[in-house]
Amino acid sequence: xxxxxxxxxxxxxxxxxxxxxxxxxxxxxxxxxxxxxxxxxxxxxxxxxxxxxxxxxxxxxxxxxxxxxxxxxxxxxxxxxxxxxxxxxxxxxxxxxxxxxxxxxxxxxxxxxxxxxxxxxxxxxxxxxxxxxxxxxxxxxxxxxxxxxxxxxxxxxxxxxxxxxxxxxxxxxxxxxxxxxxxxxxxxxxxxxxxxxxxxxxxxxxxx
Amino acid sequence: xxxxxxxxxxxxxxxxxxxxxxxxxxxxxxxxxxxxxxxxxxxxxxxxxxxxxxxxxxxxxxxxxxxxxxxxxxxxxxxxxxxxxxxxxxxxxxxxxxxxxxxxxxxxxxxxxxxxxxxxxxxxxxxxxxxxxxxxxxxxxxxxxxxxxxxxxxxxxxxxxxxxxxxxxxxxxxxxxxxxxxxxxxxxxxxxxxxxxxxxxxxxxxxxxxxxxxxxxxxxxxxxxxxxxxxxxxxxxxxxxxxxxxxxxxxxxxxxxxxxxxxxxxxxxxxxxxxxxxxxxxxxxxxxxxxxxxxxxxxxxxxxxxxxxxxxxxxxxxxxxxxxxxxxxxxxxxxxxxxxxxxxxxxxxxxxxxxxxxxxxxxxxxx
Numbered sequence: 001x002x003x004x005x006x007x008x009x010x011x012x013x014x015x016x017x018x019x020x021x022x023x024x025x026x027x028x029x030x031x032x033x034x035x036x037x038x039x040x041x042x043x044x045x046x047x048x049x050x051x052x053x054x055x056x057x058x059x060x061x062x063x064x065x066x067x068x069x070x071x072x073x074x075x076x077x078x079x080x081x082x083x084x085x086x087x088x089x090x091x092x093x094x095x096x097x098x099x100x101x102x103x104x105x106x107x108x109x110x111x112x113x114x115x116x117x118x119x120x121x122x123x124x125x126x127x128x129x130x131x132x133x134x135x136x137x138x139x140x141x142x143x144x145x146x147x148x149x150x151x152x153x154x155x156x157x158x159x160x161x162x163x164x165x166x167x168x169x170x171x172x173x174x175x176x177x178x179x180x181x182x183x184x185x186x187x188x189x190x191x192x193x194x195x196x197x198x199x200x201x202x203x204x205x206x207x208x
Numbered sequence: 209x210x211x212x213x214x215x216x217x218x219x220x221x222x223x224x225x226x227x228x229x230x231x232x233x234x235x236x237x238x239x240x241x242x243x244x245x246x247x248x249x250x251x252x253x254x255x256x257x258x259x260x261x262x263x264x265x266x267x268x269x270x271x272x273x274x275x276x277x278x279x280x281x282x283x284x285x286x287x288x289x290x291x292x293x294x295x296x297x298x299x300x301x302x303x304x305x306x307x308x309x310x311x312x313x314x315x316x317x318x319x320x321x322x323x324x325x326x327x328x329x330x331x332x333x334x335x336x337x338x339x340x341x342x343x344x345x346x347x348x349x350x351x352x353x354x355x356x357x358x359x360x361x362x363x364x365x366x367x368x369x370x371x372x373x374x375x376x377x378x379x380x381x382x383x384x385x386x387x388x389x390x391x392x393x394x395x396x397x398x399x400x401x402x403x404x405x406x407x408x409x410x411x412x413x414x415x416x417x418x419x420x421x422x423x424x425x426x427x428x429x430x431x432x433x434x435x436x437x438x439x440x441x442x443x444x445x446x447x448x449x450x451x452x453x454x455x456x457x458x459x460x461x462x463x464x465x466x467x468x469x470x471x472x473x474x475x476x477x478x479x480x481x482x483x484x485x486x487x488x489x490x491x492x493x494x495x496x497x498x499x500x501x502x503x504x505x506x507x508x509x510x511x512x513x514x515x516x517x518x519x520x521x522x523x524x525x526x527x528x529x530x531x532x533x534x535x536x537x538x539x540x541x542x543x544x545x546x547x548x549x550x551x552x553x554x555x556x557x558x559x560x561x562x563x564x565x566x567x568x569x570x571x572x573x574x575x
Contacts, residue, residue, distance in 0.1 A: 049430070
């Protein structure tokens with residue numbers, strides 16, 4: 001029987017990945033064990049991407065395959081297991097900026113490793129971010145921007161959250177081409193994701 | 209020596225009187241500050257968005273005024289919309305372009321940005337009619353610029369790379385998914401867009417364009433966006449066909465790409481005539497590129513866009529002088545930022561980059 005980790009690392013066809021998961025379920029493997037196997041595979045993919053062995057498209061394809069696995073396993077996960085794997089994150093591109101390619105890749109990768117991600121879209125106002133914190137009570141809030149001219153909106157969102165007294169209820173991660181670790185510290189964010197692999201590490205650190 | 213002659217000599221990797229200067233694009237808010245009046249239309253670096261021919265001409269005139277005010281040597285012109293095309297704009301203001309991309313208008317920069325796609329499955333592409341390169345109107349902006357500028361400034365006509373075009377047409381996620389599930393559709397799309405470009409290159413040559421710049425990224429910060437095997441088998445053969453078309457029509461072709469291009473440099477140096485962007489924040493050292501490929505590649509860029517946004521005047525002077533010192537001796541270098549002047553850039557820094565280039569860019573370089 002093919003091993004899920006190998007199937008993902010070899011970027012096999014979606015049908016082959018689904019067959020592998022079904023075979024593992026039939027063999028008596030617990031769904032949560034398959035989730036762990038998947039997480040291990042994605043960690044390896046992330047490492048290979050970081051060291052230049054894999055390219056962006058391979059990272060994305062691994063994310064696509066992992067999303068299929070998560071969707072397939074969803075009905076088998078018990079509520080307890082689900083709550084372990086499905087920590088809620090809301091993400092959006094800040095007001096004034098409608099770029100979303102990087103954000104979408106981050107969302108796919110976060111979903112692929114089991115997080116429940118609510119995509120607020122692009123051109124998201126501070127009020128909309130606030131509403132999502134009130135209504136969805138996420139553990140993590142993510143903000144993205146591509147334009148240098150819009151990154152200051154990230155500080156505005158953080159200030160609004162602080163003023164509403166909700167800053168302690170949520171961890172904040174930011175990302176995007178003009179953003180840096182120093183900028184994240186400067187505006188009072190909890191973390192900065194250099195790319196999607198890095199974003200997963202930062203979010204996992206938040207909740208550990 | 210006039211500005212056009214300066215650029216042409218540089219394209220031949222010879223030393224002109226001074227290092228030429230240009231930018232691939234200047235976003236509307238900055239152009240308006242430079243020119244001191246309102247830009248007449250919206251814009252896009254990725255596609256055709258202006259249908260009204262008079263408006264397209266006015267936009268070209270505005271750009272020329274801006275580039276002349278900045279004392280630039282080379283101006284870029286986009287492909288114009290073909291005659292008879294009318295964009296579909298939905299109730300939310302989203303536009304479907306000629307290439308099946310759904311665009312949204314960035315209100316701040318007034319540029320249309322790819323947002324979604326009409327291609328929901330690979331089969332959708334089989335039923336899609338790509339734009340006709342023989343239609344009238346594609347070269348309007350270039351023709352109009354040539355009519356105004358005659359031979360005073362060099363004109364670079366901007367086309368879109370087939371890989372970048374299809375990456376956006378299908379959206380990155382679909383592109384990747386279909387590359388694995390239905391690679392033929394991706395190969396076909398890239399080949400067909402290259403065919404389109406080859407026909408367009410012929411028409412651009414007839415209008416008097418001096419060179420072609422092929423826009424669209426191959427790389428991101430870490431390296432190439434797709435495996436190198438895919439470049440060798442699909443992207444590069446089609447790039448080569450376009451370069452051959454440019455050469456056949458008496459023009460050179462410069463490839464633009466952001467990101468870490470180091471793993472592709474050797475191959476690119478055997479295909480294209482020059483590279484634009486040379487992003488230092490992604491680890492591209494213009495000095496190293498000059499040393500290894502300076503005898504066959506024209507180099508444009510390397511002054512970091514992040515520096516223009518964040519650094520101070522003294523730092524910009526230093527960075528510009530450093531780029532001139534490394535890349536200008538021997539010719540084949542055009543001063544430019546590592547992408548374009550975005551609206552987040554400080555205008556003072558942009559102008560400092562130009563002033564420093566003029567002060568220290570006279571040949572022989574004495575830095």
